[in-house]
Amino acid sequence: MNATAPRPTPASSYAPLQNDTFIRACLRQATEHTPVWLMRQAGRYLPEYRATRALAGSFMGLATNTDYATEVTLQPLERYPLDAAILFSDILTVPDAMGLGLSFALGEGPKFAHPVRDEAAVAQLAVPDMDKLRYVFDAVTSIRRALNGRVPLIGFSGSPWTLACYMVEGAGSDDYRLVKTMMYSRPDLMHRMLQINADAVAAYLNAQIEAGAQAVMIFDSWGGVLADGAFQQFSLAYTARVLAQLKRSHDGVTIPRIVFTKGGGLWLQQMAELDCEVLGLDWTVNLAQARALVGHSKALQGNIDPNVLFANPTQITDQVRQVLDSFGAPHAGAGQGPTHIFNLGHGISQHTPPDHVAALVAAVHSHSRNLRSGR
Amino acid sequence: MNATAPRPTPASSYAPLQNDTFIRACLRQATEHTPVWLMRQAGRYLPEYRATRALAGSFMGLATNTDYATEVTLQPLERYPLDAAILFSDILTVPDAMGLGLSFALGEGPKFAHPVRDEAAVAQLAVPDMDKLRYVFDAVTSIRRALNGRVPLIGFSGSPWTLACYMVEGAGSDDYRLVKTMMYSRPDLMHRMLQINADAVAAYLNAQIEAGAQAVMIFDSWGGVLADGAFQQFSLAYTARVLAQLKRSHDGVTIPRIVFTKGGGLWLQQMAELDCEVLGLDWTVNLAQARALVGHSKALQGNIDPNVLFANPTQITDQVRQVLDSFGAPHAGAGQGPTHIFNLGHGISQHTPPDHVAALVAAVHSHSRNLRSGR
Numbered sequence: 001m002n003a004t005a006p007r008p009t010p011a012s013s014y015a016p017l018q019n020d021t022f023i024r025a026c027l028r029q030a031t032e033h034t035p036v037w038l039m040r041q042a043g044r045y046l047p048e049y050r051a052t053r054a055l056a057g058s059f060m061g062l063a064t065n066t067d068y069a070t071e072v073t074l075q076p077l078e079r080y081p082l083d084a085a086i087l088f089s090d091i092l093t094v095p096d097a098m099g100l101g102l103s104f105a106l107g108e109g110p111k112f113a114h115p116v117r118d119e120a121a122v123a124q125l126a127v128p129d130m131d132k133l134r135y136v137f138d139a140v141t142s143i144r145r146a147l148n149g150r151v152p153l154i155g156f157s158g159s160p161w162t163l164a165c166y167m168v169e170g171a172g173s174d175d176y177r178l179v180k181t182m183m184y185s186r187p188d189l190m191h192r193m194l195q196i197n198a199d200a201v202a203a204y205l206n207a208q209i210e211a212g213a214q215a216v217m218i219f220d221s222w223g224g225v226l227a228d229g230a231f232q233q234f235s236l237a238y239t240a241r242v243l244a245q246l247k248r249s250h251d252g253v254t255i256p257r258i259v260f261t262k263g264g265g266l267w268l269q270q271m272a273e274l275d276c277e278v279l280g281l282d283w284t285v286n287l288a289q290a291r292a293l294v295g296h297s298k299a300l301q302g303n304i305d306p307n308v309l310f311a312n313p314t315q316i317t318d319q320v321r322q323v324l325d326s327f328g329a330p331h332a333g334a335g336q337g338p339t340h341i342f343n344l345g346h347g348i349s350q351h352t353p354p355d356h357v358a359a360l361v362a363a364v365h366s367h368s369r370n371l372r373s374g375r
Numbered sequence: 376m377n378a379t380a381p382r383p384t385p386a387s388s389y390a391p392l393q394n395d396t397f398i399r400a401c402l403r404q405a406t407e408h409t410p411v412w413l414m415r416q417a418g419r420y421l422p423e424y425r426a427t428r429a430l431a432g433s434f435m436g437l438a439t440n441t442d443y444a445t446e447v448t449l450q451p452l453e454r455y456p457l458d459a460a461i462l463f464s465d466i467l468t469v470p471d472a473m474g475l476g477l478s479f480a481l482g483e484g485p486k487f488a489h490p491v492r493d494e495a496a497v498a499q500l501a502v503p504d505m506d507k508l509r510y511v512f513d514a515v516t517s518i519r520r521a522l523n524g525r526v527p528l529i530g531f532s533g534s535p536w537t538l539a540c541y542m543v544e545g546a547g548s549d550d551y552r553l554v555k556t557m558m559y560s561r562p563d564l565m566h567r568m569l570q571i572n573a574d575a576v577a578a579y580l581n582a583q584i585e586a587g588a589q590a591v592m593i594f595d596s597w598g599g600v601l602a603d604g605a606f607q608q609f610s611l612a613y614t615a616r617v618l619a620q621l622k623r624s625h626d627g628v629t630i631p632r633i634v635f636t637k638g639g640g641l642w643l644q645q646m647a648e649l650d651c652e653v654l655g656l657d658w659t660v661n662l663a664q665a666r667a668l669v670g671h672s673k674a675l676q677g678n679i680d681p682n683v684l685f686a687n688p689t690q691i692t693d694q695v696r697q698v699l700d701s702f703g704a705p706h707a708g709a710g711q712g713p714t715h716i717f718n719l720g721h722g723i724s725q726h727t728p729p730d731h732v733a734a735l736v737a738a739v740h741s742h743s744r745n746l747r748s749g750r
Contacts, residue, residue, distance in 0.1 A: 174549075177724060180682035184690060227658035227680040227720070229697065265641045266659055283602035284641055305602040307555035315559060322604065345602070349552060 014212065015149030022084040023152050026215060026256035026277050028299050028336040034324060034368035035083035036361055037154070040347030041076040042088045046354060048075050059104040063089050069139035070146050077150065079354065080361045084151050084215070087143060087208070089136055091158030091219050094200050095167050097128035108171075115170030117178065122189045127200040130207050137211035144212030154258075155213030157204050159220035160197035160238035164190065167197075176225050183234055190234060198238040202245035209250050217258040217280070218242060224263015224282075231267055236274075243275045258301060262346060268293045283345035287327040291338055300327065301341040304360075309352045313359035320363035324371060332372055342368070389587070390524030397459040398527050401590060401631035401652050403674050403711040409699060409743035410458035411736055412529070415722030416451040417463045421729060423450050434479040438464050444514035445521050452525065454729065455736045459526050459590070462518060462583070464511055466533030466594050469575050470542050472503035483546075490545030492553065497564045502575040505582050512586035519587030529633075530588030532579050534595035535572035535613035539565065542572075551600050558609055565609060573613040577620035584625050592633040592655070593617060599638015599657075606642055611649075618650045633676060637721060643668045658720035662702040666713055675702065676716040679735075684727045688734035695738035699746060707747055717743070 017023070022035040043049055052072050056062040063069055073088040092110050096102035101113030116122055130137075144153050158166075166172075168179035183190045205216045223235040239259055249255055260280025264271060271279055272294035281290055281302035290300055308319045324342070331337025342364045348357070392398070397410040418424055427447050431437040438444055448463040467485050471477035476488030491497055505512075519528050533541075541547075543554035558565045580591045598610040614634055624630055635655025639646060646654055647669035656665055656677035665675055683694045699717070706712025717739045723732070 175682070175724060177682055177685065177726065180680065181685035184680075184683050184686035184694065224659065228661040229701075230680070231659075263638070263659070266661075284599065284606075284638070286603040286641075305555065305559075305605070307550070307552055308559050310552065310556035311559035319559065326604075349550060351552060 014144055017152060017214075018149050019083060019151050022341060023214065023254075023256060025330075025339040025341050026258070026299050027254065028277075028331065028339050030330070030332050030334070030337070031339070032369065032372065033365045034330065034340050034342050034371075036342035036364040037082045037084040037086065038076070038348050038357070038360075039086075039344050041080075041082060041086065042072045042074075043348060044350035045348055045352040045357075046075055046079070059090070060102065063093070063139075064135045066135065066138045066142045070142045073139075073143045073153075074146055076357075077147075080358055081365065082151065082361060084154055085143065085147055086154040086217075087136070087140055087156060087213065089139065089156070091156070091162065091221065092166055093133060093136055094128065094157060094197070094204055095163050097132040098125060098167075098200070099128075100167060110166065111171045112166065115178075116167045116193065117170075117182070119186070119189060122193050125193060125196045127196060127203060130203055133204060133207070136204075137207050140208050140211035140213050144214075152214035153212060154215045154217055155205060155208030155211075156217040156219060157201045157208075157242075159218050159223065159235065159259075159261075160194045160201060160242065161226070161235035162220050162222045163197045163201070164193050164234075165222045165225075167193065176222070183230065194234060194238045195241070198241040199245070202242045205242070206245070206247050209247050209255050213255070214253070215256040215258065216246065217260060218276075220259065220261040220264065223261035228266070231264070232270060235261070236267065236270060240274060256299075260301070265290075272297050278341065280343065281345065285345075287323065287340070291327060295338040299339045299341060301343050303343065303345040306344045306346055306348050306352070309348070309356045309360060311356075313356060316356055316359045317363040317367075320360055321367045324364065324367050329371055330368075389519060392527060392589075393524050394458060394526050397716060398589065398629075398631060400705075400714040400716045401633070401674050402629065403652075403706065403714045405705070405707050405709070405712070406714070407744065407747065408740045409705065409715050409717050409746075411717040411739040412457050412459040412461065413451070413723050413732070413735075414461075414719050416455075416457060416461065417447045417449075418723060419725035420723055420727040420732075421450055421454070434465070435477065438468070438514075439510045441510070441513045441517045445517045448514075448518045448528075449521055451732075452522075455733055456740065457526065457736060459529055460518065460522055461529040461592075462511070462515055462531060462588065464514065464531070466531070466537065466596065467541055468508060468511055469503065469532060469572070469579055470538050472507040473500060473542075473575070474503075475542060485541065486546045487541065490553075491542045491568065492545075492557070494561070494564060497568050500568060500571045502571060502578060505578055508579060508582070511579075512582050515583050515586035515588050519589075527589035528587060529590045529592055530580060530583030530586075531592040531594060532576045532583075532617075534593050534598065534610065534634075534636075535569045535576055535617065536601070536610035537595050537597045538572045538576070539568050539609075540597045540600075542568065551597070558605065569609060569613045570616070573616040574620070577617045580617070581620070581622050584622050584630050588630070589628070590631040590633065591621065592635060593651075595634065595636040595639065598636035603641070606639070607645060610636070611642070611645060615649060631674075635676070640665075647672050653716065655718065656720065660720075662698065662715070666702060670713040674714045674716060676718050678718070678720040681719045681721055681723050681727070684723070684731045684735060686731075688731060691731055691734045692738040692742075695735055696742050699739065699742050704746055705743075 021031045069088045165179045257276040258278040265285040278299045283305040304323045327340040396406045431443045444463045540554045632651040633653040640660040653674045658680040679698045702715040
């Protein structure tokens, strides 16, 4: 084993999983409590994260350094009994590897030096050499090793549509004017870009799986900005194209696949047809209704409003109970049945008080045990 | 009649309505074509608007001057055969009249000098003296007179929740952290603010009706950022409180009431219970599904993506047809039945080419006539 450049390792050589609650819930198998992890759980709300980031100098400095990425991925697990870890990285690594020049200005969101806005720029796009993303796969292997079987490690990518939004806009947007202008006026270019993105995302996630990721999640953060009709054509179809290419298992172990479309609650019935194990939901969705629509085919993940974490711990506990109760009693017997993975409906805010997160995690574990014992 | 300070006028003294298509569609009566108007149709995408705004010096300079407000309200009607006019004003006039100090910095959104962030600030809130909003009612009367019966005039306000978002945040927000912190941690304060807002909005809309508005619309622009459960408690309940206080008619003429919650598609069944005539929809909603859910109780308004207007006129025409077709054949006989009012799913972008709007309006009129003749 080369310590400076970790290489993919057979699953059998890693320590066995001590807490497989998250994986079992993904596969719709009974668990003793509802597993919980938080989108962006390794992040700026943690003082230890801010300290490491200061050492790294920049966000990409953190993400591209195996030791730093490993360190910050594990930080929230030291504080809270979370049931899964998620790779510390960014959803935009793939277009960066395509040569678009990703950077994060201080206090601002991501930015691309070379946005894709015309036919010539689209013509130059191609699935990147996965070697350019080696730093991500190295981080996955390093984190998996550091976790030492404590909890499973989730890999992830942005969805083809969400990547396209950033690739065309060049940055975040509040109206998606540029990307939608291309979509409505040059659908041929948009489809070409989305095909390339889908194939790149599939190769990227498969490489994460080979490097040690035990589940993968596709973040369709901007699917919800699309019109009905356009969503199916320009987001859902390309998420399906990714899923069709993903490895179902690695070294004989099933790799659950999670799809999260923020603002996608209106399309749940169509998303229920996706070839994946879990659907992520934001806070606008009623879990009982979602369970009735898709609960028989997929596990559900979500969906508390991250702003609940600004209330006091007693109020947080009460809101956690409401979310758990809205899903209802989870599957408790043998075989498969409805399961719930607790999460936020969006990434945690950088302003969140860390002790409030402790209250949330404790409430999920204790109330979900009570639900199972009929209390 | 005092020309410098117009005063409410009995409906009978205005010219009779020459084009009542919009009003009939609101009341679920048959029309020869689907009426169309556009949210923010009087606005920055029009060079004549920018010229008037330059004369007025500022947005509030425009909105508070009766002559300017009248002029810009009528500008889009000179260009396009729209089926309704909407008062030129802002959704935040009510909290401004409460003393919060509204301003619009150049190139930025609205801002309040005195946001409402604690118990003391909430305790000072009260329904404002409607005389402080006299400039709005004067504009309504002046516009109604200038329209001279061409098309009906729509009055409007922000919803209690949407006003509260701006009142607490002090400006636009991308996470609604401050207003949701108050909502989750001090629901008592939030309910008090929302009660005051609801009573103020009701008084404000009733005064617009008395001044000459022939329909009124409540813009719940930020209802969609709420969690399921919170939406019903903090937005929908207070929209209902406004509706319960609104005048049903004025001078013997029915005044249709429209409610538009952006991002509210998941709650359509609950919104169908509102005591109003029309529900506005954004582009994420499938009109056929919406019609199946609420079409028997209310007219539907919407819902094309404003970004469609950046495609070319042929593509715009095609997208307009798809939206009209998704609603399906409108009611054509006597009595009441399903009706559709064409609109955008959100305000028109300032970057829109004006001739593209002409293509949209023409396509709505011609294709909706074809739909009625079975072509």
